[in-house]
Amino acid sequence: MQANLSNYIPAAAKSMISELLAIDNLVVKVKSERKTRHGDYRELPNGKHQITVNSNLNCYRFLITLIHEIAHFEAYKKHGRFIKPHGKEWKYTFQHLMLPFLRPEIFPSELLPLLAHHFKNPKASSDTDTQLAFALKQFNEVNDKTFVFELSLNQTFKLYNGKVFRKGNKRRKRYECVEVKSGKLYLFNPNAEVELLEE
Template sequence: MSVLDKYIPRLAVMPLTQLLEMNAVHLKIVNERKTRHGDYRPLPDGSHRITINANLNQYRFLVTLVHEIAHLVAFKKYGRAIKPHGVEWKHTFQHLMLPFLRPDIFPNDVLPLLARHFKNPTASSDTDAHLSVALKKYDAATDKNYIFELVQGAIFATDNGRKFQKGKKLRKRYECLEIESGKVYLFQPNVQVEVLKS
């Protein structure tokens, strides 16, 4: 419990500790990985390992941890043939997350967005632009901006160093021209980038 105290809201510690113990989970908190917030793996001895990035704010950490526990519980209940983010996982995630969707755990600006997100949860909370932006307010300050905050024509760099120019908005995503190749890529509005020239 003392480990989780550092990473999630206080009132979520006890129920989450019980969930981890009940499911024989080895929780590993790791340095930031750019491609994921967390992951789940069954271990050969019948136990389970969940890894979560240490740099997540307490609300994103909580959602990510429950997301990964939902994989474990769904696989145990329905078998390994299910899709990783299919209907069985969605129902399991909704069921496990429901007790935490409370104003004494999540802030008032995040709670309604979480409630909406959990009507049909996606593989990553980052694909829900409104929820992602609300959760980002609780991150440590960075020098990055969201794509949607940039003016059209702004030059920016992604985490891997590639440079792009922001183009027009389509329905939900933005067309961005890669400077080096001249190819056009689509970006979600809530991708965080480093502005090089606005």
């Protein structure tokens, strides 16, 4: 298996992933944490195709991300380069690839109903599915990160870039947060991971 992926995915998924990746011109690389994405897919100038996935993801999120990116490759191969990145072709491919993995040998029973619901209409990022993202987070190693929706009103928090914000009210889907230094208003996804500051 490429890039020693067996260290990063649930044991029961290994043989299925090996079959999916038995493609000569597809390379998978495991990368250090990137703050803006869990993984990505792109065609390389030499005609090969590359998938990258962050090394810091727990095994369930790693598996979902890996299949998300394989779906980009498969959709590109079948439908060409002019499809929307997360359009209907990708969604159908992602659903089709993910379905065989939605089994209790691979995912914990508490995740399966949330995954089944999510894959009725998969989004560009599983982070936008608040329930699923929170459930997946329970399998992370302990860290000092908190989701924005877990904070109380007016609590302050810091982003990886050092900027400090104060949490405000929720709009329909996102939270209004004011950058303390500039007073500018920003909208935050409920599942944005931030560092809580002690008051």
